[in-house]
Amino acid sequence: MTPHPLPDPAARHHPEACTIGVDFGTLSGRAVVVRVRDGAELGSAVHEYRHAVIEDRLPSTGAPLPPDWALQHPEDWRDVLRTAVPAALADAGTDPVRVIGIATDFTACTVLPTTPDGTPLALTPEWADRPHAWPKLWKHHAAQEQADRINALAHARGEKWIARYGGKISSEWQYAKALQVLEEDPAVYAACARWIEAADWIVWQLTGAESRNTCTAGYKGIHQDGAYPSPAFLAGLHPDFADFPATRLEHPLSPLGSRVGGLSAGAARWTGLPEGIAVAAGNVDAHVAAPAAGAVENGRMLAIMGTSTCHVLNGAALAEVPGICGVVDGGIVEGSYGYEAGQSAVGDIFAWWLRQGVPEHYRAEAEAAGEDLHELLTRKAAGQPVGAHGLVALDWMNGNRSPLVDHHLSGVVAGLTLDTRPEDVYRALLESTAYGTRTIVETFEEGGVPVEEFIVTGGLKKNALLMQIYADVLRRPVSLGTSEQGPALGSAIHAAVAAGAHPDVRTAAAVMGSVRRHAYLPDPARADAYDELFGEYRALHEHFGTGPDLLLHRLRRIRNTARLAADA
Numbered sequence: 380m381t382p383h384p385l386p387d388p389a390a391r392h393h394p395e396a397c398t399i400g401v402d403f404g405t406l407s408g409r410a411v412v413v414r415v416r417d418g419a420e421l422g423s424a425v426h427e428y429r430h431a432v433i434e435d436r437l438p439s440t441g442a443p444l445p446p447d448w449a450l451q452h453p454e455d456w457r458d459v460l461r462t463a464v465p466a467a468l469a470d471a472g473t474d475p476v477r478v479i480g481i482a483t484d485f486t487a488c489t490v491l492p493t494t495p496d497g498t499p500l501a502l503t504p505e506w507a508d509r510p511h512a513w514p515k516l517w518k519h520h521a522a523q524e525q526a527d528r529i530n531a532l533a534h535a536r537g538e539k540w541i542a543r544y545g546g547k548i549s550s551e552w553q554y555a556k557a558l559q560v561l562e563e564d565p566a567v568y569a570a571c572a573r574w575i576e577a578a579d580w581i582v583w584q585l586t587g588a589e590s591r592n593t594c595t596a597g598y599k600g601i602h603q604d605g606a607y608p609s610p611a612f613l614a615g616l617h618p619d620f621a622d623f624p625a626t627r628l629e630h631p632l633s634p635l636g637s638r639v640g641g642l643s644a645g646a647a648r649w650t651g652l653p654e655g656i657a658v659a660a661g662n663v664d665a666h667v668a669a670p671a672a673g674a675v676e677n678g679r680m681l682a683i684m685g686t687s688t689c690h691v692l693n694g695a696a697l698a699e700v701p702g703i704c705g706v707v708d709g710g711i712v713e714g715s716y717g718y719e720a721g722q723s724a725v726g727d728i729f730a731w732w733l734r735q736g737v738p739e740h741y742r743a744e745a746e747a748a749g750e751d752l753h754e755l756l757t758r759k760a761a762g763q764p765v766g767a768h769g770l771v772a773l774d775w776m777n778g779n780r781s782p783l784v785d786h787h788l789s790g791v792v793a794g795l796t797l798d799t800r801p802e803d804v805y806r807a808l809l810e811s812t813a814y815g816t817r818t819i820v821e822t823f824e825e826g827g828v829p830v831e832e833f834i835v836t837g838g839l840k841k842n843a844l845l846m847q848i849y850a851d852v853l854r855r856p857v858s859l860g861t862s863e864q865g866p867a868l869g870s871a872i873h874a875a876v877a878a879g880a881h882p883d884v885r886t887a888a889a890v891m892g893s894v895r896r897h898a899y900l901p902d903p904a905r906a907d908a909y910d911e912l913f914g915e916y917r918a919l920h921e922h923f924g925t926g927p928d929l930l931l932h933r934l935r936r937i938r939n940t941a942r943l944a945a946d947a
């Protein structure tokens with residue numbers, strides 16, 4: 380096959396020059412085609428992962444997975460490049476020759492063991508039958524015991540970096556997951572040449588060469604002040620863990636928006652794009668969205684609301700804020716300290732209730748009305764006065780990421796009666812996630828990091844009731860990123876910088892990003908009513924989430940013991 384002619388360097392100045400952004404979310408990959416001179420989104424496409432989230436059985440053997448596991452299939456990710464990118468180009472009607480760059484972003488910490496050439500162990504005949512050979516999705520929560528030991532040792536040794544992560548490293552991040560592999564399947568750990576974020580692995584698929592980005596290294600890989608944790612610290616966890624960074628992570632780190640390579644011939648065939656175009660460093664699906672939604676300036680918190688919510692916020696100074704996910708110098712954009720916090724389930728909580736808590740006649744009603752169940756329940760829940768359902772819920776169905784950093788906590792719904800309706804619980808769940816976000820906003824402000832504006836992007840911004848609840852609960856306006864694919868637009872912005880169409884991310888954000896400021900305003904009367912309910916939420920937070928011997932931990936232990944016995 381004749382190779383693509385290498386792109387003309389002047390292509391970046393063509394008035395129709397564009398870039399591709401590809402956002403790898405939890406359930407699907409989304410590609411957008413964006414014009415670099417004004418950020419116009421010319422086309423888009425979505426590809427649902429065929430295996431979605433693998434939580435029950437290993438695809439290769441059908442063997443049951445233990446509780447709290449969450450895996451994904453690498454071929455599902457490559458399928459996004461083969462399907463969504465060409466489909467987005469077709470949707471845009473764009474001649475591929477106009478595409479000057481591509482960038483991707485990924486859920487994190489979604490991490491996988493590979494061979495030296497980047498082949499996932501999960502796709503090798505020798506290791507495909509071993510659960511620990513498979514990519515661990517960000518929501519894999521079976522490494523909490525390892526995380527607890529990491530945190531205890533870090534505090535015992537007075538490790539300086541632990542304060543950069545709010546005082547606790549999450550079980551969702553790289554080290555707890557890697558330590559779980561080492562301890563539960565040392566043969567897989569020994570065969571793992573590279574322990575790599577999917578955010579970097581997908582870039583490897585595009586360029587044919589490994590690269591590592593500063594964002595995932597900083598927030599998920601404990602890379603602080605130019606270094607990973609010391610061998611002495613890591614040996615204190617397990618003698619064979621001392622060289623984990625040196626052997627499985629170490630690689631030069633690429634700043635966000637930098638060009639890490641050219642599109643390989645193979646990836647050009649997958650995507651239909653010109654070989655050799657700029658490929659940007661990998662990024663995280665939350666942080667990448669900041670330039671797309673007017674959130675690069677300090678004090679502007681962006682909530683990327685989807686399956687989960689990530690809160691990213693730039694600050695002028697380095698502050699040690701308890702319970703956040705992390706702070707990284709330049710972690711969101713150069714020139715600021717990038718702060719991250721989050722809620723491990725938001726849309727996932729609503730999806731759970733639609734699956735389990737809605738009677739058949741509601742489904743029939745939705746179908747008859749041409750609505751999905753979210754729209755039906757939202758419509759049914761919208762009219763009731765604040766507090767009329769008599770419920771307060773804890774949004775911990777997938778643990779608490781911030782500020783408690785404990786994924787063996789679980790959800791609570793208080794106030795249920797025989798009169799409680801499905802829409803009442805749905806509304807209480809919407810509200811619980813707003814209370815969780817208000818807790819995070821107040822944690823930042825009490826920690827000395829100002830939150831001057833609250834902006835939302837992600838799939839949930841389309842729910843007007845949810846957005847109004849957030850404005851009322853937070854007692855502040857809610858601005859909206861205008862793109863329906865905020866993270867993918869953010870990636871396209873980083874691709875434009877990598878391709879040389881804009882000098883840096885801040886400049887590109889001003890040209891290509893877009894936000895609708897103060898789209899929702901708080902209603903004072905409802906805000907007062909929510910203040911009282913938020914007080915009840917905080918009482919539940921303290922009772923169920925703090926203290927030495929927690930009911931929710933005991934229930935989790937009982938549940939896991941019973942399930943493991945049943946699977947034995």
Ligand SMILES: Nc1ncnc2c1ncn2[C@@H]1O[C@H](COP(=O)(O)OP(=O)(O)O)[C@@H](O)[C@H]1O
Pocket residue numbers: 404405406407684685686687725726727728729730753754837838839841842845
């Ligand atoms: N109208 C809606 N109201 C509330 N939640 C919704 C609505 N539509 C979809 N969701 C939730 O949005 C989540 C998907 O968010 P999205 O941003 O599209 O994906 P991802 O998390 O993969 O980035 C799902 O958990 C789903 O339950």
Ligand SMILES: O=C(CO)[C@@H](O)[C@@H](O)COP(=O)(O)O
Pocket residue numbers: 404405406485486487488517663664665683684685686687688689719721723
């Ligand atoms: O944890 C992070 C980012 O740090 C997210 O990738 C993770 O919560 C998944 O995000 P989504 O809800 O799938 O958008």
